[in-house]
Amino acid sequence: MRKKIGYYIISFILLVITLFFFNKAYQELTAYSESANRHHTVLSNFQTLSKLINIAAVSNPELAEANNVSASGGLFLTDSATVIQHLRLLGSSVRDSANIRIAKNLDTLIRSELSWVLSSNVPDSVIYNVSPEHIILFKRIDSLIDAGIRRTNFLIGYRQGQLNDEISRARLWMILFIALAILLIVFATANLVREGRKTKAKEQELEIVLNRISDGVVSLDNEWRYTFLNDAAMATHPLSKKETLGKVIWDIHPGMKGTIFWDKYHEAMRERKVVEIHEHYAPMDIWFSVKVYPSSDGLTIFYKDITENKKTEQQLSKSLKEVIDYKYALDDASIVAITDQKGIIKHANQNFCNISKYSVEELIGQDHRIINSGHHPKEFIRNLWVTIANGEIWKGELKNKAKDGTIYWVDTTIVPFLDEKGKPYQYVAIRADITERKQGEENLQKSLKEIADYKYALDESSIIAITDQKGIIKHANENFCRISKYTLEELIGQDHRIINSGHHPKEFIRNLWVTIANGRIWKGELKNKAKDGTIYWVDTTIVPFLDEKGKPYQYVAIRSDITERKKAEEDLAFREMHFRSLIENSAEGIALTDQFSNNIYRSPAALKIMGVLPSENTVNLSHPDELEKIKKVQIEVLKNPGIPIPFQGRFRHSSGHYVWLEGTLTNLLHAKGVNAIVTNFRDITQRKEDEDKLIKSEKIYKTIASNIPGSVIIMLDTDFRYLLIEGDLLEKMGYSKEKLLGHKAEDLLPRQVFEEVHKEMEKVLKGETVIRETRRGDHDLISRYVPLKDQNNTVYAILIAATDITQLKDAQRSVTELNRGLEEKIVARTMELKKSNEELESFSYSVSHDLRAPLRAIIGYAAILDEDYGDKLGLNAKEVIGVIKTSTIKMGRLIDDLLAFSRMGKKEIFKTKLDTNAMIGEIISEIIPPGKLRVAVSWDIKSLPEMNADINTIRQVWINLISNAVKYSRNTSDPRVEVGSYRNKKQTVFYIKDNGAGFDQQYKDKLFKVFQRLHDADEFEGTGVGLALVERIISKHGGEVWAEGKENEGACFYFSLPD
C-alpha cells in the first residue's frame, strides 16, 4: 500500500515539474515573440524612414539623381513633420545598443537636414536646399538607415535562432516528462490489478478457512441480512446456505428476539463495538460462546457450542468445592504445611502454628530446619528428601522442636505435587501430633532399660523410688507402696512431698536437693509420713542419674526401713528428755544422795538454791542449831523406804550464808534405775523473811494507826479477809475490831458498800494503788488502797489506810462558796469599771474637743489682731501676740498628746511579725529630714530581729524613743544614737542609746509618768506625754520599759517584747 502511495506521489511531483517547465517555456516564448515583434517594428520603422527620406530626397533632383529615384514619383508626398514623427517613433522603438547609436546619429543628421522643413514648406526645400552638402548628408542618412536595417535584420535572425533552440529544448523536456508520467501510470495500474487479484484470492482462502473452522461464523449486513455463513454455522441454521443467505437473521431464528443475544447484537451494531456473550440459548438448549465484531457493512459473528464445557465446568467446580472441603477438614484436623520444591514453607495452618508455637509470619519463608529437633540422623532426613524429590509420598514419624524449645512428635505424610514434567513443585506435609504417644514410648524404653538393670536387684530388698529431675515420682516399687500405704497410681506424678512428714527443717531438705542436683549421692535418714498418717523412718540413699551433659535427669532413691530402730531411739530420747526436763525445769531443787548423804546429782534448781558445792555430805550443810533435827529425819528416811519424809531447816549456801529450805526426803535406794535418796526441796528464805517482816510491820501499823486520831489501818488477804485492823476511826463509825478480824469483807459489809470496794480491791490485786474519797454517814473519808508485794512482785495482801477528813472538807466547801461570791463580785466590779472607763473615755474625748475650741478662738483672734491692728500696736505688742500664739499651740499639742494617751487605753493590740530594721529605717528618714539638724547624728543601727507587735502602736513607740534620742543629743558636739537588741529569756529587749543630755538616775521613776519632765521646756520642748504613751503601749504588749542614764552623758531606753 505504501509503495502504491509512493508511486502516486512521484507521478504527481513529475506532473507538477512538467507543468512548471511548460509555464517556463511559455513565458520564454512570449518574451522571444515580443522581442521579435519589436525588432520587426524597428525594421519597419527604418524602412518607412528610408522611404520618407527617399521621397524627401526625390523632391531634390540631385538627390533623385544620386538615388536613381524617379522624380516623377510625386512631389510633396512627404513632408518633414512626418519624417520627424517617424524618427521619434524609431527612437522610442529601438532597444539594441548599436541601433540606438544609429538612431541617435540619424536623429542628429535628419534634424539638422530637415530643420528647415519646420519653418518652410516643401517646395522651399526644393528651391533652397539643392546643394552637394545636402546630398552628402542624404547619403550619410541613407547609409545610417541601411546600417540600421542591416543591424535589425541581424537581430531578427539572431533572435529567431535563439527561439528555435528554446522550442526544441522545451519539446525535448516535454517528451521526457510525458514518457515518465505514462510509465508511472502504467506501473501503478498494473499494481492495482495485481492487488485486486490477490484480495480475491485471500477472500476465497478466508472463506475456505472459515468454512473449515469448528466455530460458526456468520456475517450480517446492516439490515440484519445474512451475507455469509460458514459450514459450521449450518449446524445451527435450519435452511440450506443458499436459502439462508439474504434472509434476515430474526426470521431464521425468531426465538432470539427478547433474549440477551438480541440485546447484545443490537448493542454491537449500534455502538460499533466488539461484544462477547456466554449464554444459554433456550430454544436450542445450547450454551453459546459468541463474539460479535462490527464490520463496515454489518456484523461478523463467531460462535461455538460450549454446552459440554459448561457441564465439565460445573462438575469441576463441584469437585473443587469438595477439594476445598477436604482442605478445610484437613486444616482443621491436621497439621498442614506446604513448602516449595526447596523446602521453603509457603503455607502453614493454625494447627502448625499452635504446635510449633511460631506465628505464620515467622514460618513463611523459612525451611523446616526451624522446627528441626536434631533428633533424627542425617541419613533419615536424606532418605526423606530422596523419596519426595522422586515424587513419591513419604510417611514417617518426626520429632520436632517448637519455638519455646519443647519437643513434639508428629506422624507425618509428605505428598509431593508434581508439575506436567512429573517434577515436584511443592510438597504438602500433613502431620498429626503424636507427642504423647512418643513420649510414652520413650519413657517406656528408658524405664525398661534402667529398671531392667536395677529393679530386680533392688526391688526385693529395698524401698525404691525413681523421680525425674524435678522430683516427680516416676516409679515406686512394691516396698515403697507397702510402707507409704499409697498405691503406685497415687504415687506416680507426685513429688516426694506426698510422704513429707514435715519433721525435717527446710535447711536439711534444701541441702539434700543441692547435693543430688549437683550429681552427688545423698545419704541420710528421713522421716516420712504414710498415707494413713503413720510415721516411718527410712535410711535413704539417693543416686542421681546423669545424662550425657552430666546433668541429673532422674533420681533413684533406695531406702531401707529403720522405723523400729528410730522409734526405739526416739522413745529413749523422749523419755530421758521428759524426765530431764521435769527435773531441770522444776523450780524445786532435786538432789540425789547415797545412803550416807553423799551427793550424787543436783538439779539446776538445786544448784541455784544451794550454790555450786563440792560433793559434800548434805547433812553437814545443816545449820548447827538444827543439825540434830535433820539427823533424826535422816534416820527416819532410811527406815521407811519409798515414803517421803518432810523436813524444814537452814542450810549453808556455797557463798556462806544460810538459806531456809523446806521439802521431802524419799528413800529410793532400792528402786531400779534410781538407787538413791531423792530430796525435793525449795527455798523458803523469802517467805520466812516476809513472815518476819509482816510481824514487824504489823507492829508498826498498830503504832501508827493508834497514834493518828481519826484514822484506821486495815490489812486484808487476797480473799479480802481482815488480817489486821488498827485505829480509832472504825469504832467511831460503829464497827468493832473483834467482829471483823478473821472474817471476809464480803460477809460483813453491806452489799452495796462491798461491791463498791470490791472493784477497787481487784485493781489493787493487780498491783495498782487506789485513792478514794467517800462519805460515810457524817464522815468524809480519804482511803488509800496499797498492794503489799512479796519478792516475786506478787500481791499477797491489801493495806487500806483511811483518814477522816470531814473538817477539811467542810473548810473546802466554805472556800468554794466564798469563791463563788467573789466571782460574782468581780463580774459586777468589772462591769462597773468598764462603764466608768467608757465614761472616762467619752469625757476625755469631749474635753479635748471642747478644750480645742477656745484655743482656736484665742489663736484666731490673736492672728486677726496681728493682721488688722499690728501696725498700730508696735513691736512689743507683736511679741505679746507671738507669746499668745506659741502658748496656745503648745496647749493644743498637749491636748493632742493627752488625747492619744487616753485613747491608747482602749486600743486593741493586733500582733504580727514585723521587720524591725525596715521600720526603723523609715522612721529615721521621716522624723529627721536631712539638713535640719545643727550637727548630723551618727547612727549605729544593729541588725535587729523581727518584732511580734501591733504595727501602729509599736511604730509610735519607736518614733517617740528615736525622736527623743535625737532631741536630747542635739546640743552635743558629736551626737550618736545606737539602736540594738538582745535576748532575755523568752523576750526580745530593744534599746535606744544616745550620748545627749541624759537624766538624773534618781528621777528615773518619773520618766514614764504623764506630764512628768526632767528638763526645762525652754531647753527641750515637749509635753511630757511621749514616754508615758510608750510605757502604756509596751505594757499593752505584755512587755516592760525602763531607762538608764546620767546627766550630760546620755541615756539608754529599753523595752522588752515577749515572743
Added chain:
Amino acid sequence: MNHNSVEILLVEDSNADAQLAIRELKKHNMANNLVHVKNGAEALDFIFATGEYAVTRGINYPPKVILLDIQMPKVNGIEVLERIKADPRTKAIPVVVLTSSKESPDIQKCYDLGANSYIVKPVNFEGFTEAIKNLGFYWLLLNQPPKN
C-alpha cells in the same frame, strides 16, 4: 439676702470658729452668698426648707457646699449629714465635715455616711484658713454639681 442663691452653708455652733472661717472666706471673695446657721436643727430647716425657712426658701435651690461641724448641741453634725445623704433631693449637695481632731472616729463614720471631704480645725489658725480657702475654691469653683 436671697436664700435661694446660697453658695455656702456654714453650720457651726462656735461663734469664734464661724467668724474666723467667714473672715477667711471673705478674704478670698467667697463669702458673698454664705449663710451661717448655729445648730443642726436650724441647718436641717434651712436645707429642707422647713420651719422658719419654709417661706423664704425652696428645696430646689440647694447650697453649692455645706461646711458642717460635727460637735454641736442638740442635733449634731452626724445626724444632719445622715438626713442630707438619705434624702434623694439633697444627697447630691457636697458636704465638708469640720472636726477638731483628725483621729476622731467620727471621720470614718462621716465618710461612711457620704461626706465628701473633711477639714481638721487646727489650733494653728493659719493652717485652718489655708484649708478653708482651698476647700472653698475646690467646691465652689471646680467641682460641678451633677445636673438634674
